[in-house]
Amino acid sequence: MTLTSDAPARTRAERPLKQVHLAAHFPGVNNTTVWRDNSTAASQIAFSSFKHFAQNAEKGKFDFLFLAEGLRLREHKGLIHDLDVVGRPNTLAVLAGIAAVTSHIGLVGTLSSTFNEPYELARQLSSLDHLSGGRAGWNIVTTFDAFHGENFRRGKFLDGADRYARAEEFVAVARQLWDAWSPDAIAADKAGGDFLAEDAIGLVDHHGPQFDVTGFPTLPQSPQGRPVIVQAGDSADGRGFASRTAEVIFSRHAKFEDGQKFYTDVKGRLAAVGRHRDSLKILPAATFILGDTEQEARERSRETALLQVSPQTAIAFLEQVWGTDLGGYDPDGPLPDIDPVSTDQGVTRGRVRHDSDPAAIARGWRALAEAEGLSIRDLVIRFAATHTFVGTPVHVAETINRHVQEDASDGFVIVGSSNPTGLDEFVDRVIPELQERGVYRTEYEEGATLRRTLGLPV
Ligand SMILES: Cc1cc2nc3c(=O)[nH]c(=O)nc-3n(C[C@H](O)[C@H](O)[C@H](O)COP(=O)(O)O)c2cc1C
Structure with a gap:
């Protein structure tokens, strides 16, 4: 079978169910x-x-x-x-x-x-x-x-x-x-x-x-x-x-x-x-x-996220954006009040990066954490383990x-x-x-x- 671009496009309502x-x-x-x-x-x-x-x-x-x-x-x-x-x-x-x-x-x-x-x-x-x-x-x-x-x-x-x-x-x-x-x-x-x-x-x-x-x-x-x-x-x-x-x-x-x-x-x-x-x-x-039940799934999701994002993982995740050692911060406390270090390399090597402006990311995360009362670990769970x-x-x-x-x-x-x-x-x-x-x-x-x-x- 060869499909060409000449075939008329069907609307969603007209076509048979798509297979997953x-x-x-x-x-x-x-x-x-x-x-x-x-x-x-x-x-x-x-x-x-x-x-x-x-x-x-x-x-x-x-x-x-x-x-x-x-x-x-x-x-x-x-x-x-x-x-x-x-x-x-x-x-x-x-x-x-x-x-x-x-x-x-x-x-x-x-x-x-x-x-x-x-x-x-x-x-x-x-x-x-x-x-x-x-x-x-x-x-x-x-x-x-x-x-x-x-x-x-x-x-x-x-x-x-x-x-x-x-x-x-x-x-x-x-x-x-x-x-x-x-x-x-x-x-x-x-x-x-x-x-x-x-x-x-x-x-x-x-x-x-x-x-x-x-x-x-x-x-x-x-x-x-x-x-x-x-x-x-x-x-x-x-x-x-x-x-x-x-x-x-x-x-x-x-x-x-x-x-x-x-x-x-x-x-x-x-x-x-x-x-x-x-x-x-x-x-x-x-x-x-x-x-x-939906309730049980939500509880399991939270338990799994806590296993996926340990306190150390939460700090390491943040360090990837901040580009500097954040070992002195409490994972259950607020986000760092310092700005990310501007460096091409950062502290993590070998990770695929999809975002290129750490300062903007940090600003966005801080605003979100403040608005919703999220700790460092909660915030990392939001981005890495939702x-x-x-x-x-x-x-x-x-x-x-x-x-x-x-x-x-x-x-x-x-x-x-x-x-x-x-x-x-x-x-x-x-x-x-x-x-x-x-x-x-x-x-x-x-x-x-x-x-x-x-x-x-x-
Ligand atoms: C969902 C997803 C999974 C990826 N998995 C891998 C991977 O397993 N190994 C790898 O070397 N790169 C992986 N990449 C990196 C990309 O293939 C690509 O090299 C990188 O995203 C840079 O290309 P881009 O600028 O077009 O995004 C992945 C990218 C995406 C979006």
Whole structure:
């Protein structure tokens, strides 16, 4: 099926119910995974954790499992940030392992276009697609800062302005590599006659500002031809890149109005590049807390938030904005009355920053804390541990469905608060509610690739 931009747009009232698409985010690369509670916490690295997480997500018929990537342990005040989850195994090795213990769920890994090379990465992703029967996806991030660059002998390596130029050329080269083996020629060869590589495999001969690649790729086209392309940057350049390239956006716009604004913006860019609205799915990250009653869910949400934001975490979070040591402040007291230190680097290294004006953030936070009587810890909970969906399973399912039907998203990347059992309750209690409403699959389609599972043009 090929969707073109000529298809008439249908109003929301005219179209059939949209299907909800869900991804399962393996906790890691953050400091809000609850690891102090021995009844729920297990290893971030052991294969048994990945296996449980993946098999549970597959039981819940999730579209794909998602791994974030951190190429360097974060540091805080010159030391490894010991409030962070530590342990970040190689993405592709983990996904290859998971491929062997699952059979339908998509396998999406976050991999940097700045610190990889297209020939090697295209080959690895193609291998994953072959090994998994067409379930591979690539979340392209541009991870460009000097801190990560030090691990790769290139220092800063790329200015912000160049990172999407490199990402764009990276994808263009990868596509040539994925497309180089002609399926028709290979089929003809297989049907009889000799295998004539020069007829079946096109030479990739790319010369551009970022890459020179000349050679024959080592693999035939994988089941999907190309892995599903996911993107997670949020700047204007990032959104432009996504509209030209991505099939899924992992966004941070999970709130209803904000989600609708982002959805309208990005989907609105597609026609200009000749793409249909349905060729790109938008899945914001979302957390959840369930309860038998709304009251119980709210209480659990508060308890979980207090575990996610310890007194030390609250101070460290503030220090990331203030850029200076705030160890003398009481986490249960008011916000610091001093202004943030103006520095490019601050005290935290390795964290993705979405806001660039610490003084403005501090002013806004102080005003909010004063207006609502929030302590440092309360304020940090508000920003770092406010759960997206809190309520009974019915309430959460209905809220998710409303976001999808009213174009605030096409679904969500669900992030649990513990590992590896953090999504078990969601699968057991929320998924059946979505299924009952006819907006979520009850079975995977046999033999479907990830692209097909996602309802993308194949
Ligand atoms: C929801 C979300 C998740 C992200 N996850 C990762 C990640 O796991 N690893 C990483 O290196 N960068 C991650 N990023 C960073 C982005 O891919 C990108 O490099 C960064 O946001 C800068 O691009 P931008 O200026 O377009 O936002 C994430 C960004 C967003 C919005």
